Amino acid sequence: MAVQTLCCETSNQIDAIIERRGADPDSLIEILHAVQEEIGYLPCEVQEYVADRLGIAPGAVEGVVSFYSFFTTVPRGRHTVKVCQGTACYVRGGKRLLEAVSKHCGCGVGETSADMRFSLDVVRCVGACGLSPVMTVGDDVYERVKPTRVAEILAKYE
Amino acid sequence: MSQVNITINGQTVAAEAGMTVLQAAQAAGIRIPTLCYHPDLPAQGACRVCLVEIEGERVLQPSCTFKVREGMCVHTRSPRVRKARRTVVELLLSDHPSDCTACARNGTCELQSLAEELGIREVRVKAEPPGHEVDDSSFSVIRDPDKCVLCRRCIETCTVIQSVSGLRIKGRGYDSVVGAAFDLPLGSALCVNCGQCINRCPTGALTEKSHIGAVWAALEDPDTFTVVQTAPAVRVALGEALGMDPGKIVTGKMVAALRALGFDRVFDTDFTADLTIMEEGYELIHRVTTGGVLPQLTSCSPGWIKFIEHFYPDLLPNVSSCKSPQQMFGALAKTYFAQEAGVDPAKMRVVSIMPCTAKKFEAARPEMNDSGYQDVDYVLTTRELAQMIREIGIDFETLEESGFDDPLGQSTGAAVIFGATGGVMEAALRTAYEVITNEKLEDIDIHAVRGMQGVKEATVQVGNLELKAAVAHGLANARQLLDRVARGEGGYHFIEIMACPGGCLGGGGQPIPTSMEIRKSRAAAIYQADRDLPIRRSHENPSIQAIYEKFLGKPLSEKSHHLLHTKYTPRTRRANQVATRE
Numbered sequence: 061m062a063v064q065t066l067c068c069e070t071s072n073q074i075d076a077i078i079e080r081r082g083a084d085p086d087s088l089i090e091i092l093h094a095v096q097e098e099i100g101y102l103p104c105e106v107q108e109y110v111a112d113r114l115g116i117a118p119g120a121v122e123g124v125v126s127f128y129s130f131f132t133t134v135p136r137g138r139h140t141v142k143v144c145q146g147t148a149c150y151v152r153g154g155k156r157l158l159e160a161v162s163k164h165c166g167c168g169v170g171e172t173s174a175d176m177r178f179s180l181d182v183v184r185c186v187g188a189c190g191l192s193p194v195m196t197v198g199d200d201v202y203e204r205v206k207p208t209r210v211a212e213i214l215a216k217y218e
Numbered sequence: 219m220s221q222v223n224i225t226i227n228g229q230t231v232a233a234e235a236g237m238t239v240l241q242a243a244q245a246a247g248i249r250i251p252t253l254c255y256h257p258d259l260p261a262q263g264a265c266r267v268c269l270v271e272i273e274g275e276r277v278l279q280p281s282c283t284f285k286v287r288e289g290m291c292v293h294t295r296s297p298r299v300r301k302a303r304r305t306v307v308e309l310l311l312s313d314h315p316s317d318c319t320a321c322a323r324n325g326t327c328e329l330q331s332l333a334e335e336l337g338i339r340e341v342r343v344k345a346e347p348p349g350h351e352v353d354d355s356s357f358s359v360i361r362d363p364d365k366c367v368l369c370r371r372c373i374e375t376c377t378v379i380q381s382v383s384g385l386r387i388k389g390r391g392y393d394s395v396v397g398a399a400f401d402l403p404l405g406s407a408l409c410v411n412c413g414q415c416i417n418r419c420p421t422g423a424l425t426e427k428s429h430i431g432a433v434w435a436a437l438e439d440p441d442t443f444t445v446v447q448t449a450p451a452v453r454v455a456l457g458e459a460l461g462m463d464p465g466k467i468v469t470g471k472m473v474a475a476l477r478a479l480g481f482d483r484v485f486d487t488d489f490t491a492d493l494t495i496m497e498e499g500y501e502l503i504h505r506v507t508t509g510g511v512l513p514q515l516t517s518c519s520p521g522w523i524k525f526i527e528h529f530y531p532d533l534l535p536n537v538s539s540c541k542s543p544q545q546m547f548g549a550l551a552k553t554y555f556a557q558e559a560g561v562d563p564a565k566m567r568v569v570s571i572m573p574c575t576a577k578k579f580e581a582a583r584p585e586m587n588d589s590g591y592q593d594v595d596y597v598l599t600t601r602e603l604a605q606m607i608r609e610i611g612i613d614f615e616t617l618e619e620s621g622f623d624d625p626l627g628q629s630t631g632a633a634v635i636f637g638a639t640g641g642v643m644e645a646a647l648r649t650a651y652e653v654i655t656n657e658k659l660e661d662i663d664i665h666a667v668r669g670m671q672g673v674k675e676a677t678v679q680v681g682n683l684e685l686k687a688a689v690a691h692g693l694a695n696a697r698q699l700l701d702r703v704a705r706g707e708g709g710y711h712f713i714e715i716m717a718c719p720g721g722c723l724g725g726g727g728q729p730i731p732t733s734m735e736i737r738k739s740r741a742a743a744i745y746q747a748d749r750d751l752p753i754r755r756s757h758e759n760p761s762i763q764a765i766y767e768k769f770l771g772k773p774l775s776e777k778s779h780h781l782l783h784t785k786y787t788p789r790t791r792r793a794n795q796v797a798t799r800e
Contacts, residue, residue, distance in 0.1 A: 108792060117383030123388060126390070
């Protein structure tokens with residue numbers, strides 16, 4: 061599991077980020093954001109490398125990564141699909157919509173499709189209750205989605 | 219320090235500026251129940267048990283972190299406080315396992331006593347314990363996360379006191395769990411086995427790996443010859459675990475209790491502490507006179523040894539090659555003593571009574587079998603010994619005192635002070651001075667190396683050498699000192715390092731609770747025990763002179779090297795892995 065070394069390309073990418081932001085433990089969250097942006101996720105080797113560069117314990121980095129739901133330690137798909145399960149969406153078919161998306165992608169909530177195309181999440185409200193049920197793909201919002209439209213919507217994303 | 223006047227429960231209280239409300243209340247003799255607060259550690263404000271009402275504050279505030287202000291009005295007994303505190307404790311109990319009778323901390327658990335103090339008879343909310351598995355992968359420390367109350371004392375201990383930072387909290391809310399980074403089992407993780415986390419854990423979430431069952435089995439087997447050794451710091455702390463006040467010297471009662479348990483011979487690790495002084499002292503003289511690697515670092519503390527193996531592998535050549543007194547004893551019991559007594563070492567079991575959990579790891583090191591067998595078979599902490607004494611109903615306080623057996627039972631005042639920070643240094647200086655100069659050291663109490671200061675220094679004129687010595691206890695203090703050594707600073711000849719605060723008397727296997735006051739009481743008892751002994755210099759111990767005459771030859775002889783000296787293992791900084799040179 062842990063205690064693997066990084067390939068030198070990845071460590072160079074992290075070095076460049078830390079160079080820009082300064083090797084300051086107070087900047088840990090910003091650094092982790094930037095590293096995740098660039099590499100896509102934060103596996104334990106990456107967390108250990110960041111910890112080493114900032115002179116803090118690996119556990120301190122892992123504490124932060126595991127606390128904030130934004131950070132992920134597993135690779136994510138190219139597109140993130142979020143299906144709203146807030147009250148309004150739920151009563152207007154949000155659950156069936158979620159099942160349809162899950163079936164289409166072949167992965168459960170919090171997981172990524174085998175072809176790395178989609179990662180599936182739920183959200184509790186996107187503030188568009190009048191348009192429920194709602195799902196988002198990346199920054200795009202889809203309203204009043206019926207399960208039958210899922211295949212057509214997701215086909216737009218490679 | 220400027221003074222601040224506040225009122226607590228209508229009573230005017232003078233506090234020092236910068237104090238917390240809790241400290242001010244404690245100074246005024248007003249009790250506020252706490253859980254995550256520990257006097258050795260920075261306050262966390264994590265558990266909310268110490269909530270108080272402060273006039274002008276919208277919500278209740280944790281008294282352990284809230285600072286006093288002039289004119290502040292605090293209420294610790296208001297209905298709001300009382301109800302909130304009960305709710306907080308009930309919530310802590312809501313997902314806590316309730317099989318207290320089968321817990322290692324039954325009777326010493328702070329959550330249990332808090333529930334008792336508050337008279338909790340009903341827990342209104344009930345949740346399932348998280349269902350984490352018990353981690354018994356380590357030789358020393360067992361972790362049961364379901365019993366954890368997330369107080370963070372262990373994390374702070376590992377980080378602030380020991381600078382190991384091997385523990386962290388992962389996740390959030392109900393899913394939070396304390397453990398080693400990246401979920402490594404403790405046996406594979408970065409851990410020095412010091413057990414300081416156990417000493418500060420309020421519940422049974424962290425305990426030692428018990429050898430009690432194995433020791434009973436050996437004692438109750440008529441074909442097994444059982445030999446026991448007792449570390450210096452046990453005799454000034456064992457009484458605490460058996461209902462006595464801290465600071466009582468109970469050597470004679472401890473020996474009597476061990477005989478009553480059925481050990482065939484009751485010996486003393488103090489004997490091999492004296493032997494350590496001979497070997498380590500001659501090693502130092504050898505290094506100084508032949509241009510060897512300096513400073514020489516002591517090697518008695520297995521938590522410290524694991525620390526340097528992980529964090530400063532480049533400094534391993536500085537570490538004395540001497541085994542710790544525990545391991546010297548094991549190697550000699552199964553050779554020298556077995557031979558003298560006509561006992562088959564294959565049928566012998568050597569048990570150690572140690573203030574230490576790291577000794578369990580040390581005894582299990584693969585290289586510790588120079589007698590041809592595992593040199594030390596089982597290690598009991600002071601707490602485990604107290605448990606065994608209670609189990610068979612020995613009335614410790616009225617026990618008639620008894621003396622150690624020969625030939626591994628005779629020791630000096632120089633050996634007993636091994637149990638306190640600075641003691642090994644003082645004992646070594648007593649002998650080195652006299653061996654090098656051939657003169658009697660007039661005042662053998664070397665006060666510069668005593669006391670609870672984190673890093674101590676002393677310069678002693680030994681013949682024409684101005685010997686520079688340093689002492690550190692607690693690994694965060696050791697790290698400071700080592701960083702200086704690594705930079706080539708200090709010009710030291712000899713450095714003593716003990717992993718635990720106060721030295722072995724504050725070890726991870728000692729009775730719970732621990733605090734600076736308790737450790738100072740134990741230290742005072744150690745130095746009293748030194749003054750009480752007729753011989754106070756290791757080289758004057760007749761049994762030590764005899765073992766060199768009859769068996770070892772001289773210090774650093776070939777036989778000594780074989781049985782009493784060892785090698786170390788460089789490890790990585792990330793996990794319990796042997797480092798491979800690239």
